[in-house]
Amino acid sequence: MKIAVNGDAAEVRDGLNVLELLAERQVKMPDMVSVELNGEILARPDFATTIVRDGDQVEFLYFMGGGA
Amino acid sequence: MNLTDSQIERYSRHIILEQVGLAGQEALGRAKVLIVGAGGLGSPAALYLGAAGVGTLGIADADAVDLSNLQRQVIHHTADVGRPKVESAAERIRALNPEVTVRAYPERVRAANALAIMRDYDFVIDGTDSFAAKFLLNDAAYFAGKPLSHAGILRFEGQLTTIRPGASACYRCLFREPPPAGAVPSCSQAGVLGVLAGVVGCLQATEAIKYILGLGELLTDSLLTYDALAMRFRKVAVRRSPDCPLCGDRPSIKELVDPEEAACELRP
Ligand SMILES: [Zn+2]
Numbered sequence: 239m240k241i242a243v244n245g246d247a248a249e250v251r252d253g254l255n256v257l258e259l260l261a262e263r264q265v266k267m268p269d270m271v272s273v274e275l276n277g278e279i280l281a282r283p284d285f286a287t288t289i290v291r292d293g294d295q296v297e298f299l300y301f302m303g304g305g306a
Numbered sequence: 307m308n309l310t311d312s313q314i315e316r317y318s319r320h321i322i323l324e325q326v327g328l329a330g331q332e333a334l335g336r337a338k339v340l341i342v343g344a345g346g347l348g349s350p351a352a353l354y355l356g357a358a359g360v361g362t363l364g365i366a367d368a369d370a371v372d373l374s375n376l377q378r379q380v381i382h383h384t385a386d387v388g389r390p391k392v393e394s395a396a397e398r399i400r401a402l403n404p405e406v407t408v409r410a411y412p413e414r415v416r417a418a419n420a421l422a423i424m425r426d427y428d429f430v431i432d433g434t435d436s437f438a439a440k441f442l443l444n445d446a447a448y449f450a451g452k453p454l455s456h457a458g459i460l461r462f463e464g465q466l467t468t469i470r471p472g473a474s475a476c477y478r479c480l481f482r483e484p485p486p487a488g489a490v491p492s493c494s495q496a497g498v499l500g501v502l503a504g505v506v507g508c509l510q511a512t513e514a515i516k517y518i519l520g521l522g523e524l525l526t527d528s529l530l531t532y533d534a535l536a537m538r539f540r541k542v543a544v545r546r547s548p549d550c551p552l553c554g555d556r557p558s559i560k561e562l563v564d565p566e567e568a569a570c571e572l573r574p
Contacts, residue, residue: 244540244542269485269486270485272480272482277543277545279544279547281549297542299480299481299529299542299544301437301458302458302459302460302463303437303440303460303485304346304435304458304460304496305345305347305348305432305433305440306375306379306433306434306435
């Protein structure tokens with residue numbers, strides 16, 4: 239099925255949950271990413287139980303603490 | 307407030323803009339913007355807001371200028387190494403535009419002083435370099451009811467969002483709490499492309515000016531990400547979270563407290 243990850247089209251297998259998607263996309267520190275699914279921020283405990291569906295828009299939002 | 311002839315000349319490229327005009331320039335002159343952190347983000351923001359004729363600029367920073375700052379913190383010059391950053395920043399803004407009132411706060415912004423410092427300002431710019439400070443400013447802006455431009459930078463990437471407390475998504479709506487110490491590189495050890503700080507700090511200044519002038523669309527309910535290597539800007543729509551511990555339906559944060567200080571370290 240086709241989804242969009244940070245605006246880029248991605249082909250992923252059916253039944254993938256968000257935690258598996260993070261692994262598949264080789265996000266090195268999944269604890270440090272906020273995930274927005276179709277415009278809603280997902281609670282971290284829901285990553286493993288939220289199944290990605292065809293056409294979903296997924297945004298990985300990364301912590302960035304610099305500024306000086 | 308009536309602009310003098312020299313002010314009309316100084317700001318002529320603003321005044322000639324239909325959307326700014328004399329009234330807009332006068333509004334800038336009455337405006338007060340607080341910049342927390344006179345570093346990579348704060349330097350360009352302070353210079354452009356000073357040049358733009360923002361009447362009062364507050365600059366808060368407890369640090370002294372270090373040689374390694376000069377690669378990006380363009381408000382400080384080589385001869386300033388060792389001086390308090392608020393001093394060199396204030397001097398540079400006054401030299402650029404003597405009409406700007408600069409208020410220096412040579413201190414760290416913390417739960418104990420944040421609300422008192424923010425009280426008198428119209429808009430706050432987060433130019434800090436730690437998660438603790440960024441969460442603190444987000445929370446303080448919420449409790450003080452002040453619009454805030456949040457930004458973060460890392461290596462070749464930056465992101466920013468504008469927060470109108472209670473009306474648009476806050477930093478905690480997106481990121482609930484600071485990451486565990488050492489888990490995410492935040493600043494010095496990670497490295498940052500100097501000019502990246504300039505780009506993002508200028509975007510923050512743009513938001514402040516738009517807010518003051520009531521122009522265009524603010525970057526509220528949006529996270530703008532910038533990848534300098536790909537030269538790609540993306541605007542990600544975000545929204546207030548009912549589960550936000552600060553501005554959600556059942557907030558757990560009811561007063562301003564200092565977030566835990568995460569170490570600014572890169573793990574091997
Ligand atoms: Zn919030």
